[in-house]
Amino acid sequence: MSIMTPHIRQMCLCYFAITLTLTEAISLQLNQPKVLLVSFDGFRWDYIHRVPMPRFKYVMENGIHVNRVTNIFITKTYPNHYTLVTGLYAENHGIVANKMYDQDLNKTFSMDGMDIFDPVWWDEAYPLWVTNQIQGHKSGAVMWPGTDVQIHGMYPTHYMIYNISVPFEDRVTQLIDWFRGKEPVNFGLLYWEEPDQTGHEFGTDNPFLDKVIADIDLKLGYLVEQLQKAGLWNTINLIVTSDHGMTLCSRDRIIELDLYIDRDLYTWIDFTPVSAILPKEGKYYEIYHALVNAHPNMTVYKKEDIPDHFRYKHNKRIQPIIAVADEGWTINQNKTTGKFNLGDHGYDNTINSMQPLLIAHGPAFKKNFTKEIMDIVDVYPLICHILGIVPMSNNGTLNNVRELLVDGKMIATESSVVDIVSQGEINTRGSYAWLGILLGSVLVVCFLIVFVQQVTKSQMSGLNIHQGEMSQPLLSR
Numbered sequence: 001m002s003i004m005t006p007h008i009r010q011m012c013l014c015y016f017a018i019t020l021t022l023t024e025a026i027s028l029q030l031n032q033p034k035v036l037l038v039s040f041d042g043f044r045w046d047y048i049h050r051v052p053m054p055r056f057k058y059v060m061e062n063g064i065h066v067n068r069v070t071n072i073f074i075t076k077t078y079p080n081h082y083t084l085v086t087g088l089y090a091e092n093h094g095i096v097a098n099k100m101y102d103q104d105l106n107k108t109f110s111m112d113g114m115d116i117f118d119p120v121w122w123d124e125a126y127p128l129w130v131t132n133q134i135q136g137h138k139s140g141a142v143m144w145p146g147t148d149v150q151i152h153g154m155y156p157t158h159y160m161i162y163n164i165s166v167p168f169e170d171r172v173t174q175l176i177d178w179f180r181g182k183e184p185v186n187f188g189l190l191y192w193e194e195p196d197q198t199g200h201e202f203g204t205d206n207p208f209l210d211k212v213i214a215d216i217d218l219k220l221g222y223l224v225e226q227l228q229k230a231g232l233w234n235t236i237n238l239i240v241t242s243d244h245g246m247t248l249c250s251r252d253r254i255i256e257l258d259l260y261i262d263r264d265l266y267t268w269i270d271f272t273p274v275s276a277i278l279p280k281e282g283k284y285y286e287i288y289h290a291l292v293n294a295h296p297n298m299t300v301y302k303k304e305d306i307p308d309h310f311r312y313k314h315n316k317r318i319q320p321i322i323a324v325a326d327e328g329w330t331i332n333q334n335k336t337t338g339k340f341n342l343g344d345h346g347y348d349n350t351i352n353s354m355q356p357l358l359i360a361h362g363p364a365f366k367k368n369f370t371k372e373i374m375d376i377v378d379v380y381p382l383i384c385h386i387l388g389i390v391p392m393s394n395n396g397t398l399n400n401v402r403e404l405l406v407d408g409k410m411i412a413t414e415s416s417v418v419d420i421v422s423q424g425e426i427n428t429r430g431s432y433a434w435l436g437i438l439l440g441s442v443l444v445v446c447f448l449i450v451f452v453q454q455v456t457k458s459q460m461s462g463l464n465i466h467q468g469e470m471s472q473p474l475l476s477r
């Protein structure tokens with residue numbers, strides 16, 4: 001100790017204080033509410049009753065279970081995944097289908113192509129990870145649709161380029177690393193392709209689908225186990241849901257457009273079960289009249305007549321004519337061309353089989369609580385509320401799902417909706433501001449201490465006091 005000059009001692013104290021402050025900041029960050037949103041693509045609400053699902057049951061009994069989620073029209077993958085993270089209907093978030101055409105841009109969006117990486121498709125909305133990051137937090141995403149696209153100039157803090165071959169276990173490992181990193185994420189997204197793929201290929205009544213559903217139960221079990229091992233299970237709010245259900249189709253239920261309209265008269269933008277039809281110049285009425293009463297199991301709408309409850313009208317990417325098949329029917333040009341799926345989705349979102357489930361577990365959620373039905377647009381305000389971030393303007397209502405939450409664990413301040421412009425302000429007065437003020441104060445105090453020390457030392461230099469005595473009182477305080 002004797003070799004330590006008061007100056008060094010003060011510095012040490014100073015570092016000690018800063019370290020304390022940082023530790024406090026980091027532990028606060030560790031205590032920040034966390035949400036992990038998981039989607040098992042095409043997991044119909046009633047799949048949990050097909051085979052024993054002990055891991056799902058475990059999560060439900062220790063958390064909440066929403067029997068059915070009314071998703072948005074059209075009940076397809078991209079539109080609904082974007083709704084989960086924006087709280088908006090398709091007409092408002094702009095991802096109106098898995099296949100779209102934008103006449104103004106003269107561009108096509110299709111899952112088979114690279115065009116999904118063009119931000120212009122996604123920029124009509126602000127997804128949750130972008131809002132989360134603007135408000136000073138970090139996000140991590142594994143394969144969730146849109147998370148490898150630069151939306152409003154931003155990727156998730158951590159993300160993986162979409163690669164279907166990456167095993168579920170690797171996806172989980174990656175996410176847990178991000179939740180436990182030095183600068184941990186508070187929001188994670190995890191996507192898995194099944195049971196959608198099997199549902200499409202084999203239909204919904206095939207025993208092979210049961211095996212895949214049982215495997216999903218194992219996968220959820222693996223996720224829970226890894227979260228437990230990582231010490232995250234009791235602090236993370238896990239939400240498991242899906243984008244849509246699935247129904248059985250048949251080659252006996254194909255509607256052939258070729259029987260009614262000439263292929264030269266239109267561009268077939270999207271296929272089935274909601275066909276998006278762009279008539280060639282001057283052919284609009286001809287097409288509409290040829291189709292409107294063509295088949296008893298196909299309802300044909302002019303864009304302006306699409307029923308309001310679909311919330312599927314006010315967007316330039318919705319084509320002038322759409323044809324909607326009845327459940328289990330497929331629209332094709334003829335019986336021998338085009339893709340045919342034994343299972344499909346995309347139909348009217350009020351049809352039972354189109355709807356997924358939602359289960360959740362964590363400090364924010366009640367235990368062993370069941371709710372019959374909820375709207376998919378309410379997931380977004382729910383997550384924002386748990387994370388304590390201010391949501392963007394959206395079509396969801398937190399009050400509709402409040403009953404899922406433990407009251408005591410609710411964030412005190414009720415977030416209000418902000419517009420895009422004020423997001424910047426939130427950043428400056430947001431989560432980093434207090435940290436800055438705290439660190440600043442500590443530095444000022446330290447500077448003053450050292451300064452006083454130096455002044456005192458120079459005043460007392462003539463007295464030649466043992467240096468140890470000078471600093472002792474400070475240390476014992």
Ligand SMILES: *[C@@H]1O[C@H](CO)[C@@H](O)[C@H](O)[C@H]1NC(C)=O
Pocket residue numbers: 106
């Ligand atoms: C739209 O783009 C295609 C090429 O992708 C081009 O052939 C066509 O002329 C363009 N149409 C308009 C109206 O610009």
Ligand SMILES: *[C@@H]1O[C@H](CO)[C@@H](O)[C@H](O)[C@H]1NC(C)=O
Pocket residue numbers: 163164165166167
């Ligand atoms: C996709 O993931 C697999 C399995 O991890 C890997 O072998 C492959 O190289 C990846 N492909 C690309 C294009 O990164």
Ligand SMILES: *[C@@H]1O[C@H](CO)[C@@H](O)[C@H](O)[C@H]1NC(C)=O
Pocket residue numbers: 296297326327328
């Ligand atoms: C198909 O149309 C027929 C005749 O209108 C109707 O009876 C039947 O219910 C329809 N099928 C479905 C799945 O709606």
Ligand SMILES: *[C@@H]1O[C@H](CO)[C@@H](O)[C@H](O)[C@H]1NC(C)=O
Pocket residue numbers: 334335336337
């Ligand atoms: C279906 O259309 C394809 C062209 O896309 C044609 O080759 C085929 O002959 C048609 N099938 C029938 C049954 O008309």
Ligand SMILES: *[C@@H]1O[C@H](CO)[C@@H](O)[C@H](O)[C@H]1NC(C)=O
Pocket residue numbers: 061062368
């Ligand atoms: C959950 O609630 C049901 C009744 O709603 C009850 O039978 C069951 O024992 C409860 N499970 C747990 C783990 O509390």
Ligand SMILES: *[C@@H]1O[C@H](CO)[C@@H](O)[C@H](O)[C@H]1NC(C)=O
Pocket residue numbers: 088089092311393394395
């Ligand atoms: C959905 O939310 C958007 C953004 O706030 C709004 O413009 C739109 O009118 C809402 N739609 C409905 C049906 O309320």
Ligand SMILES: [Zn+2]
Pocket residue numbers: 041042076077078196243244
């Ligand atoms: Zn899907």
